[in-house]
Amino acid sequence: MFCKRDLIVVxxxxxxxxxxxxxxxxxQKNEGDTLRITIDGELYGEYSLADNQTVTMTEKLGYNRLVIENGTAYMADADCADKYCMAYKPISKSGETIIxxxxKLVVEVCGDRDSQLPDVIVP
Known part of the structure; x- marks a missing residue:
């Protein structure tokens, strides 16, 4: 029934x-340590996830209020029409984003990205 090629494929x-x-x-995603906020591709600021704080970003397009507490960040308020950014779950791991x-706002958790990816995968 099985030939040698079938066994090789399996x-x-x-x-x-x-x-x-x-x-x-x-x-595996590592815990991040900072948040990088960009608006329209320009760096707005970097904030520590270790410090509980509220960051309000007011620009010509509107405002967003980001809450950082207990090592996580979430969008608490925004005056955009769709409010999808407020539906994101709280972020805390390196590489996670709220958009x-x-x-034109991006909030990204940054950390030690080199430690989470293998250098080479060899079969």
């Missing part, structure tokens, strides 16, 4: 799945 697929699972286990498209 083994190759099993190896690919195993390597993918190992790579996924190594790729407000009408206000």
């Amino acid at each position: 083994i190759a697929v099993a190896i690919v799945i195993a390597v993918s699972a190992i790579a996924a286990a190594f790729y 407000c498209l009408p206000h």
Whole structure:
């Protein structure tokens, strides 16, 4: 029923799945330590996740109020029409973002990105 080629294909697929699972286990998001806020591609500011604070960004397109507390950040208020930015869950891990498209606002958690990605994956 099975020929030698079928066995080779099954083994190759099993190896690919195993390597993918190992790579996924190594790729875990680390806790971030700072928030980088950009508006229309320009850096607005950087804030520590360790400090509980409220940041209100008021620009010509409108305002957003970001709350940083207990190592997480979330959008508490915004005057944009869709308010999708307020629906994001609180962010705390490196690489997570909150985006407000009408206000061209991006909030990103930054941290030690080098430690979360493997340098090379060899099958």
